[in-house]
Amino acid sequence: xxxxxxxxxxxxxxxxxxxxxxxxxxxxxxxxxxxxxxxxxxxxxxxxxxxxxxxxxxxxxxxxxxxxxxxxxxxxxxxxxxxxxxxxxxxxxxxxxxxxxxxxxxxxxxxxxxxxxxxxxxxxxxxxxxxxxxxxxxxxxxxxxxxxxxxxxxxxxxxxxxxxxxxxxxxxxxxxxxxxxxxxxxxxxxxxxxxxxxxxxxxxxxxxxxxxxxxxxxxxxxxxxxxxxxxxxxxxxxxxxxxxxxxxxxxxxxxxxxxxxxxxxxxxxxxxxxxxxxxxxxxxxxxxxxxxxxxx
Numbered sequence: 451x452x453x454x455x456x457x458x459x460x461x462x463x464x465x466x467x468x469x470x471x472x473x474x475x476x477x478x479x480x481x482x483x484x485x486x487x488x489x490x491x492x493x494x495x496x497x498x499x500x501x502x503x504x505x506x507x508x509x510x511x512x513x514x515x516x517x518x519x520x521x522x523x524x525x526x527x528x529x530x531x532x533x534x535x536x537x538x539x540x541x542x543x544x545x546x547x548x549x550x551x552x553x554x555x556x557x558x559x560x561x562x563x564x565x566x567x568x569x570x571x572x573x574x575x576x577x578x579x580x581x582x583x584x585x586x587x588x589x590x591x592x593x594x595x596x597x598x599x600x601x602x603x604x605x606x607x608x609x610x611x612x613x614x615x616x617x618x619x620x621x622x623x624x625x626x627x628x629x630x631x632x633x634x635x636x637x638x639x640x641x642x643x644x645x646x647x648x649x650x651x652x653x654x655x656x657x658x659x660x661x662x663x664x665x666x667x668x669x670x671x672x673x674x675x676x677x678x679x680x681x682x683x684x685x686x687x688x689x690x691x692x693x694x695x696x697x698x699x700x701x702x703x704x705x706x707x708x709x710x711x712x713x714x715x716x717x718x719x720x721x722x723x724x725x726x727x728x729x730x731x732x733x734x735x736x737x738x739x740x741x742x743x744x745x746x
Contacts, residue, residue: 465489466688467710469700477594479690481513481541488688490518491715492548497525500726504528505580507572509563509622510590512541514689515639518714519587519721520545524552526722531557531576533590541690555579563590563618564610573625583629585725588619588661589639593654595696600652608653615657619664632676635725638665640683640736645745658683662736669734678733680724685740686711707742 466486473485481488495518506523510516511532520530530549534542542558549556557579561572576583592614596602623636630636640661647655661681669679686692686703688711693699703711720737723729738745 462708462710465710465713465716468702468704470702472698472700473693474699475690475694477694478535478538479513479692479694480538481517481544481690484688484690484693486688488514488690489713489715490548491521491718494715495522495525495718497522497527497552500526500722500728501585502527504584504725505576505582506530506585506587506725507576507583507622507626508532508587508589509561509618510534512538512545512558514691515684515687515714515717516587516589517541517545517548518718519589520556521548521552522718522722523585523725524549524554524556526726527554528585529555529557529580531559531579533559533561533563533572535562536560563622564613566617566621569618569621570625573622573629576626577629582631583626583634584631585635585637586623586626586630587637587639587721587725588622590618591615591639591654591657591691593651593691593695595650596652597650597697599649603653611653611657615654616660616664619661623668627672627677630677633727634677635729636668636672636677636679637721637724638679638681640665640681642683642685642738642740642743642745644683646743665736666734673733678724678729680729680733680735680737682717682720682724682737682739683745684712684717685743687717688713703741705743706740710741712739712741 512534
């Protein structure tokens with residue numbers, strides 16, 4: 451699948467390209483049944499001590515982008531506490547294994563970030579385990595395709611999208627900040643949907659636009675405290691959320707100029723960079739990782 455010139459992989463062909471086999475999962479989706487299997491950097495990510503000794507919290511760390519970020523953070527020297535839903539415990543065990551294999555502490559916490567009390571308890575757990583929080587990655591998200599228009603978006607779905615994607619991010623950031631020293635970093639997962647919304651993901655796209663605004667505003671608010679706030683805006687990424695929420699996965703990612711979706715491993719280095727001292731003068735920025743889809 452990889453087309454190389456010397457030791458330089460061709461980004462067009464280095465990862466699987468659609469058409470993919472038709473596949474469907476119940477939400478929230480699991481890594482194991484996916485075809486092709488996602489690449490989280492298990493064989494490719496090499497750390498360089500960029501996050502040595504950092505204490506980090508990642509929401510939605512059981513699979514997808516969250517797992518790739520947890521793996522990369524651990525191989526860069528960070529301890530990792532991450533959240534998962536109760537039904538994602540098997541995927542969470544694999545993330546814990548990868549973090550511990552890198553020689554770092556892994557703490558997996560079943561947590562529904564739609565609940566304010568659980569968000570507060572999560573931060574308390576992180577402080578109990580680590581003593582502080584150096585990096586908070588607000589990554590967990592919910593989407594559900596509704597191709598029949600806004601009329602098909604129930605209040606229950608709308609509420610779940612906003613409470614997962616926005617309320618949870620707001621609460622966790624608010625509760626974590628008293629435990630974040632200068633040099634700390636908040637990294638939010640935005641999306642290409644914030645700028646180029648797909649009609650069938652209207653509520654999800656709306657929430658991602660709000661994350662961009664939250665990132666810009668909070669960065670200004672926290673600059674004097676020495677805490678940086680940035681976001682990563684991925685394009686299509688091959689994660690369990692895709693077969694669990696989209697009606698047709700066969701051509702997923704084909705719309706990007708690279709002609710394929712990203713693998714989670716391709717997103718993780720952006721989070722590492724934004725968390726690291728090398729990004730010390732970068733705050734209020736959105737790192738676009740869209741496979742060439744142009745954004746403002």
